[in-house]
Amino acid sequence: MEASSLLSGGLNSGVVLSLIAVLWTVVWQNLQHLQLQQFFGRHLSRHARRLAAMVDPYLSVTIAEYEGGRMKRSDAYEEVKAYLSAACSRGVRHLRAEGAKDADKLVLSMVDGEEVADEFEGATVWWWAYSKSPPRADAAAAWWGGGGAQEERRFYRLFFLERHRELVLDTYLPRVRQQGRAVMVKNRQRKLFTNISTHQWSDGGYMRSAWSHVVFEHPKTFDTLAMDPAKKKEITDDLDMFKNGKDYYARVGKAWKRGYLLYGPPGTGKSAMIAAMANYLDYDIYDIELTSVHSNTDLRKLFIETTSKSIIVIEDIDCSLDLTGARNKKKAPAAEDDKKGGAAAAAAKAAGDKNKDTSSKVTLSGLLNFIDGLWSACGGERIIVFTTNHVRKLDPALIRRGRMDKHIEMSYCGFEAFKFLAKTYLDVDAHALFGAVGELLREVEMTPADVAENLTPKSLEDNPDTCLAALVKALEEAKEKKAASGGNDPDQQEDDEEEQ
Numbered sequence: 105m106e107a108s109s110l111l112s113g114g115l116n117s118g119v120v121l122s123l124i125a126v127l128w129t130v131v132w133q134n135l136q137h138l139q140l141q142q143f144f145g146r147h148l149s150r151h152a153r154r155l156a157a158m159v160d161p162y163l164s165v166t167i168a169e170y171e172g173g174r175m176k177r178s179d180a181y182e183e184v185k186a187y188l189s190a191a192c193s194r195g196v197r198h199l200r201a202e203g204a205k206d207a208d209k210l211v212l213s214m215v216d217g218e219e220v221a222d223e224f225e226g227a228t229v230w231w232w233a234y235s236k237s238p239p240r241a242d243a244a245a246a247w248w249g250g251g252g253a254q255e256e257r258r259f260y261r262l263f264f265l266e267r268h269r270e271l272v273l274d275t276y277l278p279r280v281r282q283q284g285r286a287v288m289v290k291n292r293q294r295k296l297f298t299n300i301s302t303h304q305w306s307d308g309g310y311m312r313s314a315w316s317h318v319v320f321e322h323p324k325t326f327d328t329l330a331m332d333p334a335k336k337k338e339i340t341d342d343l344d345m346f347k348n349g350k351d352y353y354a355r356v357g358k359a360w361k362r363g364y365l366l367y368g369p370p371g372t373g374k375s376a377m378i379a380a381m382a383n384y385l386d387y388d389i390y391d392i393e394l395t396s397v398h399s400n401t402d403l404r405k406l407f408i409e410t411t412s413k414s415i416i417v418i419e420d421i422d423c424s425l426d427l428t429g430a431r432n433k434k435k436a437p438a439a440e441d442d443k444k445g446g447a448a449a450a451a452a453k454a455a456g457d458k459n460k461d462t463s464s465k466v467t468l469s470g471l472l473n474f475i476d477g478l479w480s481a482c483g484g485e486r487i488i489v490f491t492t493n494h495v496r497k498l499d500p501a502l503i504r505r506g507r508m509d510k511h512i513e514m515s516y517c518g519f520e521a522f523k524f525l526a527k528t529y530l531d532v533d534a535h536a537l538f539g540a541v542g543e544l545l546r547e548v549e550m551t552p553a554d555v556a557e558n559l560t561p562k563s564l565e566d567n568p569d570t571c572l573a574a575l576v577k578a579l580e581e582a583k584e585k586k587a588a589s590g591g592n593d594p595d596q597q598e599d600d601e602e603e604q
């Protein structure tokens with residue numbers, strides 16, 4: 105009697121709910137243990153979690169792929185994605201796979217709608233991946249504007265019980281980020297990025313990323329780059345100082361970035377040097393094609409989307425930008441362009457107005473701002489490299505120290521560089537023809553690219569003797585050509601005239 109009255113009246117609703125909670129925890133843990141939750145599928149588990157929330161409310165934290173008005177991809181999102189890659193392979197049914205550093209492996213992540221549980225110091229938390237489509241108006245605009253498919257916005261949402269609030273927010277989440285970063289370093293494939301034409305970005309808050317990329321696999325290293333050993337050492341020392349200079353830059357109050365200007369005739373190894381730098385530092389490369397950047401604002405967006413530990417490259421800067429005009433003179437049309445936005449650009453493109461498309465976009469002042477304005481400090485640990493064949497054409501403002509801190513001249517092949525190439529291409533340290541080559545290299549200018557080409561065996565019968573003989577022949581021909589043109593290098597003469 106007493107017992108029944110206890111049951112009927114004494115048990116209040118709180119106790120009943122607690123009992124349900126305990127029962128639920130036992131059932132859930134067993135389901136997990138038996139991996140049956142996979143069988144029941146994600147819907148059941150989500151409903152079950154909602155049921156549990158009635159007795160012990162759960163909280164959630166959402167981590168979006170893009171933060172800051174979609175200007176920059178969120179580091180936290182990438183770190184969570186990397187952290188979850190290990191958990192995914194255990195408990196998730198539908199996975200997305202990407203290539204990893206190790207050619208045989210894959211980096212896994214959940215497809216949208218999947219959920220995975222994680223344990224931390226006795227607490228269970230759940231990660232849910234989901235995405236949202238861009239609003240219909242934007243999608244339609246992109247469709248009519250020919251902008252192609254819009255990217256969805258992706259999110260991870262973490263659910264946890266209220267009683268684990270402190271544990272999750274103060275300890276678990278920082279741990280997730282830390283471990284995620286470690287996984288990212290392990291799986292990291294270096295990438296070569298190129299900017300997507302600004303015509304393909306859409307307006308509004310749902311833009312595509314401004315960059316597309318491929319895996320960077322250039323074999324050039326400083327070990328295979330022919331140049332004066334002292335000069336090479338100077339450059340590698342400079343790069344070392346930069347890479348390890350975080351404290352130094354903070355102490356002197358400078359943004360952690362360094363500008364290099366590589367100049368010299370075509371074929372002297374400027375692009376090869378950039379590849380060697382990236383391989384030496386283990387950095388990504390962002391190769392900016394300035395002619396497809398519509399305005400200074402777009403240039404800034406591109407810059408903000410670059411990640412730390414990267415080399416930002418603008419090749420042939422003198423061809424990409426009209427640097428001969430005064431800074432202010434160029435400012436007005438660009439500002440106008442900014443206002444007109446994508447529609448004007450699309451119209452210009454449709455009209456096939458090539459001049460407009462290539463010259464009147466980014467201004468020198470925009471570029472200077474990009475290199476050392478306030479925005480240049482975001483992200484840190486970046487190297488900016490400009491290359492040019494005509495250093496004298498560049499505006500001094502662009503290449504002053506602080507913007508382009510180190511100027512490196514890539515010159516014609518000297519005897520030291522030749523010996524290096526002979527060793528690399530033919531595996532010879534000394535040869536009877538070395539003397540003749542040395543003499544000729546003093547008289548005629550030949551780029552390392554041409555020397556390397558002559559030293560490359562062209563058939564199975566070719567050997568060091570034939571390759572060196574071919575080089576001597578090519579050098580003699582160049583010497584005769586030079587003599588015929590009155591001692592002047594015809595190409596150089598053309599350049600000088602053009603510059604004048």
Ligand SMILES: Nc1ncnc2c1ncn2[C@@H]1O[C@H](COP(=O)(O)OP(=O)(O)OP(=O)(O)O)[C@@H](O)[C@H]1O
Nearest residue numbers: 328329330331369370371372373374375376552553
């Ligand atoms: N110093 C060098 N050592 C080894 N190889 C070189 C060197 N310079 C050039 N080469 C080789 O010559 C070819 C052309 O070089 P690269 O593309 O780097 O020249 P560049 O200076 O960038 O020319 P451009 O001004 O036309 O862009 C590459 O295959 C490169 O490997």
Ligand SMILES: [Mg+2]
Nearest residue numbers: 374375376419
């Ligand atoms: Mg080049």
